[in-house]
Amino acid sequence: MARDSDAPVAVFDSGVGGLSVLSEIHSLLPNESLLYVADCGHIPYGEKTPEFIRQRCVVIAEFFRAQGAKALVLACNTATVAGVAELRERYPDWPIVGMEPAVKPAAAATHSGVIGVLATTGTLQSAKFAALLDRFAADIQVVTQPCPGLVELIETGDLLSPTIRNLLQGYVEPLLAAGCDTIILGCTHYPFLKPLLREMIPASITLIDTGGAVARQLQRLLTQRELLAQGHAQPTQFWTSGDPDNFRNILPILWKKSDSVRSFVS
Ligand code: DGL
Numbered sequence: 734m735a736r737d738s739d740a741p742v743a744v745f746d747s748g749v750g751g752l753s754v755l756s757e758i759h760s761l762l763p764n765e766s767l768l769y770v771a772d773c774g775h776i777p778y779g780e781k782t783p784e785f786i787r788q789r790c791v792v793i794a795e796f797f798r799a800q801g802a803k804a805l806v807l808a809c810n811t812a813t814v815a816g817v818a819e820l821r822e823r824y825p826d827w828p829i830v831g832m833e834p835a836v837k838p839a840a841a842a843t844h845s846g847v848i849g850v851l852a853t854t855g856t857l858q859s860a861k862f863a864a865l866l867d868r869f870a871a872d873i874q875v876v877t878q879p880c881p882g883l884v885e886l887i888e889t890g891d892l893l894s895p896t897i898r899n900l901l902q903g904y905v906e907p908l909l910a911a912g913c914d915t916i917i918l919g920c921t922h923y924p925f926l927k928p929l930l931r932e933m934i935p936a937s938i939t940l941i942d943t944g945g946a947v948a949r950q951l952q953r954l955l956t957q958r959e960l961l962a963q964g965h966a967q968p969t970q971f972w973t974s975g976d977p978d979n980f981r982n983i984l985p986i987l988w989k990k991s992d993s994v995r996s997f998v999s
Pocket of ligand 1: 747779780810811812856919921922
């Protein structure tokens with residue numbers, strides 16, 4: 734199917750986490766029109782089965798194809814490990830960008846030889862993540878920390894609450910005790926906790942996330958296929974399978990723009 738360069742780019746996550754990636758895409762490619770689905774009705778993906786997440790990926794991808802999207806970004810590590818292979822098989826001609834915890838750059842950055850990974854249970858238990866460690870972190874110590882409950886708290890938009898602080902502190906302590914000098918934020922929700930994390934960890938520790946790399950990969954794919962937008966971007970359109978009012982309230986906190994939010998029913 735031929736696609737128009739001024740068609741929108743589709744982005745999705747289980748919730749608001751992918752907005753951290755959407756911001757990177759918008760900064761790098763300001764002419765691109767963006768569509769975003771937050772699958773808040775099924776959050777957290779991190780505690781669901783891979784099969785369930787694969788099905789959600791297909792439902793959301795079909796929706797975006799019906800909207801005429803020229804490319805798809807899985808702004809979610811957990812959805813990528815579960816679903817990107819199936820999506821690429823189903824839609825071989827559609828540019829699809831997935832994401833994975835930044836093990837390679839972290840392995841290159843560490844001096845202590847110990848890196849930490851904060852991610853969802855689903856991501857850390859996946860074969861794709863195990864393969865990533867085998868490939869890029871064979872010679873270093875990797876301390877993995879699943880963070881159940883964190884995503885749900887981030888979804889409230891209160892990023893400095895005592896509850897979120899306590900939970901995060903408990904997840905970060907084992908990484909500090911192990912001597913990590915580099916911490917990977919392996920879930921797209923976690924970059925929103927950077928200010929809080931910075932209060933908890935020494936300034937010498939490097940935090941690495943993947944949003945910027947995803948935006949650059951999207952730029953590469955669109956350039957290769959001559960699909961970069963030529964005109965000006967249309968306002969970003971949002972859908973959520975959760976409560977649209979909740980999403981409307983959180984959007985100015987995490988995206989800092991007021992755009993349309995509609996219900997995503999499926
Ligand atoms: N933001 C997602 C990720 O990058 C998943 C969060 C969740 O729903 O568990 O992994």
